[in-house]
Amino acid sequence: MQSRQLAVALSFSGFIALAVAMGVGRFAFTPMLPLMQADSGLDLAQGGWLASANYVGYLVGALMAARLPWPASIPLRAGLILVVSTTALMGITESWSSWLIWRFIAGVSSAWVLVSTSSLCLSRLAALGHPQRAGLVFSGVGCGIAAAGLLCMAMSVAAVPSSYAWLLLGIMALLGTLCARRLWADPTSPPSPAMAAAPDGSTATSASTRWILICCYGLFGFGYILPATFLPAQARLLVDDPVLFGLAWPIFGLAAAASTVAVGSLTTRFPRRHVWAGAQIVMAAGVLLPVVWPSLSAIALAAIGIGGTFMVITMLGMQEAQAVAGPTGARRLMGALTASFAAGQLAGPIFFSLTHTYFAADLTFALILAAAGLIFSSGLLLKKAP
Secondary structure, eight states: OHHHHHHHHHHHHHHHHHIIIIIIIITTHHHHHHHHHHHHOOOHHHHHHHHHHHHHHHHHHHHHHHHOOSOTHHHHHHHHHHHHHHHHHHHHOOOHHHHHHHHHHHHHHHHHHHHHHHHHHHHHHHHTTOGGGHHHHHHHHHHHHHHHHHHHHHHHHTTOOHHHHHHHHHHHHHHHHHHTTHHHHSOOOOOOHHHHHSOOTTTSSOHHHHHHHHHHHHHHHHHHHHHHHHHHHHHHHHOOOHHHHHTHHHHHHHHHHHHHHHHTTGGGTSOHHHHHHHHHHHHHHHHHHHHHSOSHHHHHHHHHHHHHHHHHHHHHHHHHHHHHHHHHHHHHHHHHHHHHHHHHHHHHHHHHHHHHHHHOOOHHHHHHHHHHHHHHHHHHHHHHOO
16 A cells, blocks of 8 residues: 555655746747747747757757766756756747757756656566556646746736746746756655666667667657647637637647546557567557548647647657666666757757758658658567567
8 A cells, every 4th residue: 555655655746846847938930930930020040949949958968868977867957957948938038049058958857857757666666566557647748838938828828028938937937946846855755676677778789779769859859849730720720719729738738638548558458569669560550640631630630649649658768778778877868869869859850950941842752751750669678569
């Protein structure tokens, strides 16, 4: 009974930490962009650079997280504090150049929190005998996205300045950080006998297996970012009502939250890599749907398919890193996977821009390639599945 209560408390703390780091530090800029365009004169090019600064920061943070010598609790706590600070600074400062710095730092810190929270929670939940509760931890990302999206929609409807909206998001992040402090206040649970007996990351599996996982996770980042970037723009062309359009982001977040909880039990009945591959095939179908059926209904279904799988794949990737690398090498492999995702996420828009500029390729070509990458990644996972 005590282990169950500890697992519930741990899952809730991890849930809150990811809601703050990812829902606010990583993804709140998406619903905030229209507000900043309306009252700060921010144009699309400047918004694109701010988004790119966050992407680059996420890549840098993931690479750092894989190599930091400190216990996971230290970058976790530092990352949450930086998310709170940079979110508030977005509302306090007014220059675009300073916003670039804050978005970069927010990207770094959100990667620290994702890797550290995953490492701490997955190992402790396994030690407590409740690994299936990982779904609740990772549902925090979707709930954070939904909460930030609803807040931004309310601020837009009430015509609240974007600077005030950033400050409110900062307050929300601060409250969440206080609720998540159990993650670093509690001592690390001792590993279970099974985990203690597991080899470390240098001997648990072959290097080729780990590189295949890294490659698959990078293809996931490439396949995810293209529809995530351009589907909102396609929807905006078909939906004039800002309130209706504003609901798209919270729905995306809720789909992400519900999916991790729903899929958590599947890994007890099917190999984890099979579930991962299946989720990517569903995502690929969501990517292709607006290509073969260009309509608002197709875009809505695509948003559900993509939103309902991207955090599932994130969760499964972190769980697979934990299983493959062992207790001592998990954080390094998690950092490598996250860095691979960030690199794929950066490559997607750049690839589209280059092919569009020099070869007149349209978005359809990029989406088909993204889907092909996801399907190829699924094939690799199924081939290497235990």
